[in-house]
Amino acid sequence: MLFEDIWKILTNGELMGYYFQGFLHTIIVTFIAVGIGLILGFAVAIIKISAGNYKFMKIPAVICNLYTTVFRGTPVALQLFIMVFAVFAIPGFKPAAAIITFGINSGAYVSENIRAGITSVDNGQMEAGRAMGLNWLQTMIRIILPQAVKNIIPAIGNEMIALLKETSIISMVGSTVGTLTFDLNFASRTAYKTVTNYLATGIIAAVFYLAVVYFMVFIIKIIERKLGSNDKRGKHI
Amino acid sequence: MINAVNIYKNFGKNEVIKGASLNIEKAERVVIIGPSGGGKSTLLRCLNLLEEVTSGEVILDGKLISPPDAYLHEDILRLSKTYKRLQKEGKSDEDIISEIRAKRLLKNGEGFAFKRALKETSAKYGQDINVARRKMGMVFQQFNLFNNMTVMQNLVYVPVKLKVLTKEEAKKKAENLLARINLSDKKDAYPSSLSGGQKQRVAIIRSLMMNPEVMLFDEPTSALDPEMVGEVLSLIKDLANEGMTMVIVTHEMGFAREVATRVLFIDGGKIAEDDVPEEIFSRPKNPRLKEFLSKVL
Ligand SMILES: Nc1ncnc2c1ncn2[C@@H]1O[C@H](COP(=O)(O)OP(=O)(O)OP(=O)(O)O)[C@@H](O)[C@H]1O
Numbered sequence: 263m264l265f266e267d268i269w270k271i272l273t274n275g276e277l278m279g280y281y282f283q284g285f286l287h288t289i290i291v292t293f294i295a296v297g298i299g300l301i302l303g304f305a306v307a308i309i310k311i312s313a314g315n316y317k318f319m320k321i322p323a324v325i326c327n328l329y330t331t332v333f334r335g336t337p338v339a340l341q342l343f344i345m346v347f348a349v350f351a352i353p354g355f356k357p358a359a360a361i362i363t364f365g366i367n368s369g370a371y372v373s374e375n376i377r378a379g380i381t382s383v384d385n386g387q388m389e390a391g392r393a394m395g396l397n398w399l400q401t402m403i404r405i406i407l408p409q410a411v412k413n414i415i416p417a418i419g420n421e422m423i424a425l426l427k428e429t430s431i432i433s434m435v436g437s438t439v440g441t442l443t444f445d446l447n448f449a450s451r452t453a454y455k456t457v458t459n460y461l462a463t464g465i466i467a468a469v470f471y472l473a474v475v476y477f478m479v480f481i482i483k484i485i486e487r488k489l490g491s492n493d494k495r496g497k498h499i
Numbered sequence: 500m501i502n503a504v505n506i507y508k509n510f511g512k513n514e515v516i517k518g519a520s521l522n523i524e525k526a527e528r529v530v531i532i533g534p535s536g537g538g539k540s541t542l543l544r545c546l547n548l549l550e551e552v553t554s555g556e557v558i559l560d561g562k563l564i565s566p567p568d569a570y571l572h573e574d575i576l577r578l579s580k581t582y583k584r585l586q587k588e589g590k591s592d593e594d595i596i597s598e599i600r601a602k603r604l605l606k607n608g609e610g611f612a613f614k615r616a617l618k619e620t621s622a623k624y625g626q627d628i629n630v631a632r633r634k635m636g637m638v639f640q641q642f643n644l645f646n647n648m649t650v651m652q653n654l655v656y657v658p659v660k661l662k663v664l665t666k667e668e669a670k671k672k673a674e675n676l677l678a679r680i681n682l683s684d685k686k687d688a689y690p691s692s693l694s695g696g697q698k699q700r701v702a703i704i705r706s707l708m709m710n711p712e713v714m715l716f717d718e719p720t721s722a723l724d725p726e727m728v729g730e731v732l733s734l735i736k737d738l739a740n741e742g743m744t745m746v747i748v749t750h751e752m753g754f755a756r757e758v759a760t761r762v763l764f765i766d767g768g769k770i771a772e773d774d775v776p777e778e779i780f781s782r783p784k785n786p787r788l789k790e791f792l793s794k795v796l
């Protein structure tokens with residue numbers, strides 16, 4: 263019965279079209295949100311950390327703290343509704359508003375990952391740079407960040423994977439075929455109208471999600487390996 | 500060369516340096532000794548402002564490198580609200596100034612004119628700390644080589660970046676210095692592959708790359724295995740013989756006696772004794788110094 267239903271979907275061009283469209287939209291939404299999250303998270307982390315050195319960064323740092331507290335402390339679904347139906351209640355702007363929400367939400371987590379990565383670098387590295395006459399920013403960019411990246415990449419990888427799965431709630435704000443809110447999850451719900459078997463429609467969506475996650479893990483592993491070989495060179499000669 | 504005037508340093512409520520003044524002349528080799536927790540490292544780090552001083556001034560070659568300290572400038576003190584308040588009580592000018600200084604009465608918010616005077620002073624006599632630090636090499640107990648860079652990159656990166664040397668000059672100088680410490684074959688190695696003694700010697704020549712006027716050492720051998728202490732001390736002695744000005748915090752008393760032109764004994768956040776090594780080690784006056792020496796010698 264199950265295999266029969268799965269087969270029914272796989273051989274149905276229209277349904278598979280929905281799945282591929284959803285697959286593509288899920289990737290696009292995740293990709294853009296990850297980009298927003300990375301840029302925002304990086305900026306917020308640097309602002310928070312620089313407040314220890316530059317007095318004029320104190321107020322921006324307070325704002326950043328408020329931001330991370332709010333966005334990590336409330337459900338994404340709630341944020342999505344508020345952003346789509348209140349903050350950005352502009353006709354036709356729904357998919358963009360949703361993507362921005364995921365990006366901002368992700369940025370809050372990413373900033374904490376980056377901050378933790380930076381603070382895990384021995385403080386002596388900053389002191390040595392400063393003692394030689396580099397300023398804070400120069401030391402941060404050339405000495406601290408390159409060492410922090412190794413600690414940050416795995417955490418950011420996990421965050422990206424979590425974000426991919428989080429985007430599955432995007433259709434909660436309403437979804438129509440052909441717009442970015444029509445994601446993998448909604449494709450499987452659409453397929454259910456034809457093949458009334460949640461297990462079958464779900465399994466196919468799951469396979470698509472797994473494929474993306476697997477691909478992400480693969481990329482992260484490559485990056486980690488590249489970075490890992492950098493400053494350990496010479497250790498095993 | 501370095502003038503530290505009435506330095507105070509608090510960590511929160513904990514007063515660590517309580518009014519230390521210190522004058523280091525060219526070619527002097529000042530060794531700082533004292534019991535653990537007495538504030539040796541803190542005082543040393545105040546000299547290049549790795550620790551912001553709470554009050555007091557640090558002057559390098561006649562230029563103010565710390566923020567100006569209002570307590571040291573009578574004309575600035577007279578602009579403060581505290582001064583004006585005390586003046587209403589009918590006290591003499593001299594009494595008011597000495598009372599403010601003795602009781603360290605200044606608070607935040609001493610008025611606009613007061614703050615502006617401080618700013619003007621720093622604009623007039625001050626030097627950017629990042630520029631000043633190029634003249635002061637610092638060697639740390641934990642070496643602090645840049646872990647993301649090879650030995651060669653550690654040596655050339657900062658002097659080239661800050662335009663103290665050109666790329667070619669820096670490379671040549673680095674090669675000469677590496678040859679001098681017999682580590683030419685390690686120039687492409689990363690710090691993680693060096694021994695402690697090697698790391699510290701590279702850290703020392705990294706400071707030399709900037710052509711410093713003075714070198715600050717904070718327990719340069721305390722993190723080393725005993726068999727590596729010698730190689731680092733002998734490099735420092737060589738620099739001493741070449742006339743480098745140095746301030747060295749150390750627990751190596753034999754080395755202190757040999758290399759110092761002057762020894763400071765720091766206890767409880769104050770400079771408790773300041774004399775030539777013969778006097779400090781043979782005829783100590785301060786009872787705490789006597790007790791300290793009897794323990795370490
Ligand atoms: N960053 C800091 N924050 C708070 N307290 C500090 C800090 N650095 C030093 N202290 C305190 O200041 C005091 C003096 O410390 P310092 O390191 O200057 O002593 P020291 O004479 O160098 O001792 P040692 O011989 O153990 O190195 C100690 O009580 C220490 O706990």
Ligand SMILES: [Mg+2]
Pocket residue numbers: 539540541718
């Ligand atoms: Mg110390």
